Amino acid sequence: MRLNGLVGGTLGGRLVRWLACLSLGVLGCLCLGVYVSVKSNIEAQQASRLDKSAAAIVHLFEKTQRHQQPGALAHDLEDLLRVNRDLHLKLLDERGDALFISSPDAWPAEGRTYTFNFSAEPRRKDYVAAVLVLDTAPDQAILDRLALILWIAALIGSAAIALGGYFIVFLGLAPVRALAEQTRNLAIRSLDGRLETEGIPAELQVLVDQFNALLDRLEKAYQQLEGFNADVAHELRTPLANIIASSELALRGKERDECLRDCIGSNLEEMRRLSGIVDDMLFLSLADRGAKARRAPVQSLAGMCAEVADYYEAVLTESGLQWTVEGDGAGCFDSALLKRALSNLLNNAARHAERGSTVAIRIAQEAGGQIRLSVANRGEPIHPGSLPHIFNRFFRVDASRSQGSQNHGLGLAIVSAIARMHDGEPFAKSENGETEIGVRLRP
Structure with a gap:
């Protein structure tokens, strides 16, 4: 699971995103609870200080007689407030006018206010009520810093949890990746393979069982299809052989009816063509069932290719073509099958190459030890959309290239087999006026 998968539609990305959102929500709630708790505690302490300060002022009026003297009350109040510099006091008369204000220049614009009245017994006749204001700016600054710290902590915590969740999800999805790799290795030619169930989590066991059951049904259907192809080929082969035999006997007879002989000769040619199609279908069916080449040492692929090209010399000369062999190689191959594949490739090139051009038989060693054997010709390029299908059975690019009376569309399918x-x-490429078709082989 790559990091860019977090913004895509992957399962791991969705899990990590949900985990990040959940962790941010939980940490946000915890931080909010801490903030509210601290704020409530601070507000309780503020209320307690206001209550104690108000009680001290009332006590000052009740127990101290010295405030009856001019200036004594203001001095006592200033001594009381000097200890609490964030407290401010205002004494009001009956009309609500301020008779005493502590630190008028530093009176806070915002603060917590506590108003109380003096009883008739302790108060002086000119003081009726008092207003205490607690400057909450320092406490608010502390709360602001706390909110910022908690918010940053929530973000960092969520990021850390999301990162940890990424690795946990990556490890947790390892069985899914293993299943994906197993399915990637399955192919139409290896339908007998099944997904391994050992070590698979219980949540994926049902999926694996269903997938293996699907492979069972697919293998059975494919075997039935292969059997059908083989059965059709065998059923057609016998009557075709009988027709060929009877036609040959008629041609050897003494009858001089030229029309009859021409008809039988034409039928014989057509029957042989159909017999070739049947043989090719049987060969393809055998290859589809997993038949392997009978390998034997081949010392020079160039020499083998030259032999096949010499055999096709007349066909190439008739088409106004020349041929060359480029490169060489050696290894263990089925020389009969390689000659058949090369014959099909040369026949295909002879039909589509430009007259007067050269058909090149190329042999090259590729990375990984593979041998590349191909035939290249100059001519009309193959459309890119048709290239992936040219190895399909009975596939023809277009009518101008089909020449259906001379070929039946199984040549390149046999090359692929x-x-x-x-x-x-097999491989094929067609660009810049050159078409190259061939095979990559393991020696």
Whole structure:
């Protein structure tokens, strides 16, 4: 699971995002609770200080007679407030006018206010009520800093939990990645393979069982399809062989009916063509069932290719083409199958190459020890949309290239089958006026 998967639609990304949101919500609630608790405690302390200060002022009026003297009350109040510099006092008369204000220049614009009245017995006749104001600016600054710290802590905590959750999810999805790798290794040619169930979590066991059951049904259907192809080929082969035999006997007879002989000759040619199709279908069916090439040492692939090209010399000369062999290689191959594949490739190139051009048979060593054997020709390029399908059975690019009376569309399919029988793969490319079709083989 890559980091850019967190913003995509991956399962791991969704889990990490939900975990991050959940952790942010939980940590946010905890931080909010801490903030509210601290704020309530501070407000309780503020209320307690106001109550105690008010009681001290009332006590000053009740127990101290010295305040009856001019200036004595103001001096006593200033001594009381000097200890609490964030407290401010205002004494009011009956009309609400302020007779005494402590620190008028420093009176807070905002603060917590506590108003109380003096009883008739202790108060002087000119003081009726008092207003105590507690400057809450320092406490508010502390709360602001606390809120910022808690908010940052919540974000950092959520990020840490999300990062930890990323690695936990990455480890937790390891069985899913293992299943994906197993399914990637499955192919149509290895339908007997199944997903391993050992070590699979219980949550994925049902999915694996259902997938294996699907593979069972698919393998059975594919075997039925292969059997059908083989059955059709065998059913057609016998009557075709009988028709060919009877036609050959008629041609050897003494009858001189030229029309009859021409008809039989034409039928014989067509039947042989159908027999070739059946043989090719049987070969493809055998390859689809997993048949392997019978390997033997081949000392020079260039020499083998030259033999096949010599055999096709007349066909190439008739098309106005020349041929060359580029490179060489050696290894263990089924030389008969390789000659058949090369024959199909040369036949395909002879049909589509420009007259007067050169058909190149190329042999090259590739990374990983593979041998690349291909035939290249100059001519009309193949459309990119058709390239992936040219190895399909009976596929023709278009009518102008089909020449259906001379080929039946199984040549390149046989090339692909021969490549698979050598544990290789076919390839094709067509660009800049050159078409190259071939196989990659494992020696």
